[in-house]
Amino acid sequence: MTTPGLVLREVKFRESDRMLTILTPQGVVSASAKGSLRLKSKLFSACGLFCYSDFTLYEGRDGVYSVDEAQVRRVFFELRSRVEALALGMYLAELAATLHPTGEEAAGMLRLLLNTLHLMCEGKKDLYQLRAVAELRGLAIAGYMPDVVMCAGCGRYEGGGFYLDIATGALWCQECAEKNGNTPNLDAAALSALRHILLADDKKIFSFSLAPASLRRLCWASQMQVLQVLERPPKTLEFLNSVLPYEDIK
Numbered sequence: 427m428t429t430p431g432l433v434l435r436e437v438k439f440r441e442s443d444r445m446l447t448i449l450t451p452q453g454v455v456s457a458s459a460k461g462s463l464r465l466k467s468k469l470f471s472a473c474g475l476f477c478y479s480d481f482t483l484y485e486g487r488d489g490v491y492s493v494d495e496a497q498v499r500r501v502f503f504e505l506r507s508r509v510e511a512l513a514l515g516m517y518l519a520e521l522a523a524t525l526h527p528t529g530e531e532a533a534g535m536l537r538l539l540l541n542t543l544h545l546m547c548e549g550k551k552d553l554y555q556l557r558a559v560a561e562l563r564g565l566a567i568a569g570y571m572p573d574v575v576m577c578a579g580c581g582r583y584e585g586g587g588f589y590l591d592i593a594t595g596a597l598w599c600q601e602c603a604e605k606n607g608n609t610p611n612l613d614a615a616a617l618s619a620l621r622h623i624l625l626a627d628d629k630k631i632f633s634f635s636l637a638p639a640s641l642r643r644l645c646w647a648s649q650m651q652v653l654q655v656l657e658r659p660p661k662t663l664e665f666l667n668s669v670l671p672y673e674d675i676k
């Protein structure tokens with residue numbers, strides 16, 4: 427098959443071969459790219475991490491694909507010029523591979539990731555904001571979506587702080603939260619951003635701005651949501667948090 431795809435992971439094996447994890451609009455596939463680490467290989471430049479390429483893949487007997495041809499569409503090489511951006515890119519790639527979307531979900535995840543990487547390379551948007559959008563929207567695409575429309579207790583949808591129960595995905599207004607012994611963890615702006623990220627059209631999800639205190643709450647909620655959904659923390663999370671800790675948003 428021939429398909430566009432984004433390389434989420436590359437692992438070197440033998441002398442000059444790579445095993446790739448590729449996100450395509452149909453799903454996540456593993457494919458070996460034999461000889462692709464040789465400088466003279468026609469696969470060399472199209473099979474690296476964060477390469478978005480057109481791949482011609484053959485399915486082997488063991489269900490693993492091999493890359494026959496690959497043509498670069500875009501390489502997000504600017505990510506490598508900033509360690510925070512590189513760390514975030516690797517984390518988002520791992521997140522997408524772990525969520526392992528299929529069908530429609532895979533196409534949505536690929537669009538989300540391409541848009542996020544593009545904005546990261548452009549360098550105009552805050553990386554914390556991009557991170558929260560990619561995490562929350564990525565989880566939503568994969569089917570994990572908190573119910574953020576109104577209070578699960580009384581139906582109220584605005585006014586005061588709100589408490590997002592990470593474990594159940596339910597939202598509680600301040601009054602109902604306090605009745606249950608919980609303290610609000612989202613202010614009005616953070617909740618409004620959360621709703622925007624989950625409910626807006628693809629093209630608009632990145633368009634909002636938040637004061638630092640609200641952004642910190644949003645980033646906290648977003649990371650807790652990731653940890654809640656995944657069985658174990660992503661391997662790349664510790665490094666990401668060492669260079670881009672949400673506690674530092676001031």
Ligand SMILES: [Zn+2]
Binds near residue numbers: 600
């Ligand atoms: Zn309530």
